[in-house]
Amino acid sequence: MACSIRDVAKMAGVSVGTVSRVINGFDNIAPERIDAVREAIRVLGYRKNSAAQLLAGRRGGSRLRTGNIGLWMAEMGNEWSSNSIYINYLSGIEEVCARRGCHVLLEHTSAADGIPRCVHDGKVDGLIVKAVNDIPPVLGELARQLPVIGLSMLERDIPIAQVSTDDHRAGEQVCRYLWERGHRRIAFVSMRCHHRMFLARLQGYEEFLRARDAFDPELVQSALPGPNPNLPEKEFPDMSGPLEALLRLPEPPTAVIAANDWMAAGFYEAMEQRKLRVPEDLSVVGFDHLANLFLRPRLTSYETPMRGMGAAAAEWIIDMIEHGDSATGPTFRMVNGEIVVHESVSDGVAG
Incomplete structure (x- = not known):
């Protein structure tokens, strides 16, 4: 039976990304x-699929002119098709492609290894890739x-063009906003703090x-992750653990930054169960600006420009x-967002 890159990672006791870097010859590895x-x-007798063999016809300047752009949602099965994050990325890509006379071919896969079918079958001229956790090794x-x-x-270890937002800068901006509102005890709550996006914000x-x-x-507290981090959440995460840990501190925080809006919504629920009020008892800020259809008071949030990133990638x-x-190494274009202020933050008292 053929083994996958995940099998190799499990036996070696490393991440899929590390296996990918070894396979592709990177030297910044222990x-x-x-x-x-x-x-x-x-x-295991692992053999990677050879994209070079499958795409040999593209060498020597020969390019298929299909008029199609592939959008590969790696580790994002069909469960993501109605998720607002996915819809925002897709909207930006489709808007540009329609204006420039291209079509978008969508491909969802539950894993990050292997070659997407749209590329294998020669149906696209270029490929945009969005992955949840693991970077596709191919x-x-x-x-x-x-x-x-x-x-x-x-x-920075993957030699491809990349469009992103600066989550490190976003984390600094949100903290600065609360600081300028007079808060000095500012907490950060998350799930899966090892995720590159949440880690950069932290x-x-x-x-x-x-x-x-x-x-x-x-003041940095984490909740337990859900059973399958590659699936979109159906319910708000249980953030009661981080809330209780913060309330037990000798000097509790006056403001809380949640790593994204979904976690902020879970924090709202935990506060409500404790009969605490936003923002009277604790100010709360999130990231992504996707939760205000169902949160009251409306959540102040850093609006991650997903639609803008999708459009920039398509252009x-x-x-x-x-x-x-084609990019010959890691090349980056940054699309940054901004804080959208609503009613979830009150003024602190600077000490």
Whole structure:
């Protein structure tokens, strides 16, 4: 039975991303991890699919002119098709493609390895990729054969063009906003703080407070992740654990930053169960600006420009196709958002 890159990662005791980097020849990896991956590959008899063979017809300047752009939602099965995050990315891509005379071919896969069918069958001239957690290991190889753009990745080890937003900057901006409103005890709550997006937001928050000698690690609290982090959440996460931990502190926070709006909604629920009020008892800020259809008071949130990122990726990849270009290394274009102020923040009392 053929094994997958996940099997290799499990045997080697490393992440799928590390296996991908070993396979693609990156050298910024600990030698013992390289040895473990190579041994797992040998034992399992792993053979990666060769995008170069499947796409050999594209060499020598030959490019299919299908008029189609592929949108590969890796690790994002059909369950994501009605999710607002997915819809916002897609809206930006479709708007540009319609204006520039292209069509979008959507492909959802539940895993991040393998080659998307739209590429395998030669139905697209370029590929935009959005992944939930793991970076598809074939991206570097695909990018040598046709234009590929990673959407909201910001991975400097992957040699492809990427459109993203600066989540580190966003975390700093949100913290600055609360600081300027007079808050000094500012907490950060999340699930899966190892996720690159949430981690970048946390790092921006932490650096802002450290620069003012105001960072307290006890103000950073995490909830347990859901059973399947690759599926869109159907219910608000249980944020009662982080709330209780913050309330037990000798000096509780006056404001809380949630790593995204969905977690902020869970924090609202936890506060309501404790008969605490937003913003009278705690100010709350989120990220993405996607939750105000169902939150009262409306949530102040950093509006992540998903539609704008989708549009920027579509413009860029069509330009690459028309000019016969492909990225030869990691190249980034940043599309930044802004804080949208609503009613979930009250003024603090600066000490």
